Amino acid sequence: MKDEKAVVVFSGGQDSTTCLFWAKQQFKEVVAVTFDYNQRHRLEIDCARQIASELGVEHHILDMSLLNQLAPNALTRDDIAVREGENGELPSTFVPGRNLLFLSFAGVLASQIGAKHIITGVCETDFSGYPDCRDMFIKSLNVTLNLSMDASFVIHTPLMWINKAATWKLADDLEALEFVRTKTLTCYNGVIADGCGECPACKLRQTGLDEYLLSRGEC
Numbered sequence: 001m002k003d004e005k006a007v008v009v010f011s012g013g014q015d016s017t018t019c020l021f022w023a024k025q026q027f028k029e030v031v032a033v034t035f036d037y038n039q040r041h042r043l044e045i046d047c048a049r050q051i052a053s054e055l056g057v058e059h060h061i062l063d064m065s066l067l068n069q070l071a072p073n074a075l076t077r078d079d080i081a082v083r084e085g086e087n088g089e090l091p092s093t094f095v096p097g098r099n100l101l102f103l104s105f106a107g108v109l110a111s112q113i114g115a116k117h118i119i120t121g122v123c124e125t126d127f128s129g130y131p132d133c134r135d136m137f138i139k140s141l142n143v144t145l146n147l148s149m150d151a152s153f154v155i156h157t158p159l160m161w162i163n164k165a166a167t168w169k170l171a172d173d174l175e176a177l178e179f180v181r182t183k184t185l186t187c188y189n190g191v192i193a194d195g196c197g198e199c200p201a202c203k204l205r206q207t208g209l210d211e212y213l214l215s216r217g218e219c
């Protein structure tokens, strides 16, 4: 795959930044795409822009504000609280159709720039209840994208079956642990690096990091 081109769906968070490092190792040319859907924390876009620039990766920021128009949620609105899903409910951070739209637009971009590969950091293991992070959905969309554009895209999900600790290990193996730890934004409260420490995203990230560092014998 060394001589091929890839598009990474990139939010500036831990997972997609790790995927960006992974893609840079796997492919000759890597392009990052970030979707602007009026995220509550505009810092996410700045963060993504900064990381892409530091890594020397061509970066496209696409306007997806229509998503917020259609489906306001806890990631786009200050007056909707972040809460975890209980009793089979979806969490308030779930945005219906988000990965369907993002990956479809990534497919259009890939087709425009002659990229065969699309990389996304979705993960079924630390499953937060998002149906569009499941492997079955990605496989189904891969087929749909190929049929819709008469293309032969391959969607890669390097994090699909690994937990957060293993995602940190992957970053470490790619010599990117410190980079990912200090420059990415995962926190629902918009705090860069180690985050607010309170929200579900921070807890997941920190627990995974502690577990990984412990396994390395460092804390």
Ligand SMILES: [Zn+2]
Pocket: 186, 187, 188, 189, 190, 191, 195, 196, 197, 198, 199, 200, 201, 202, 203
């Ligand atoms: Zn947080």
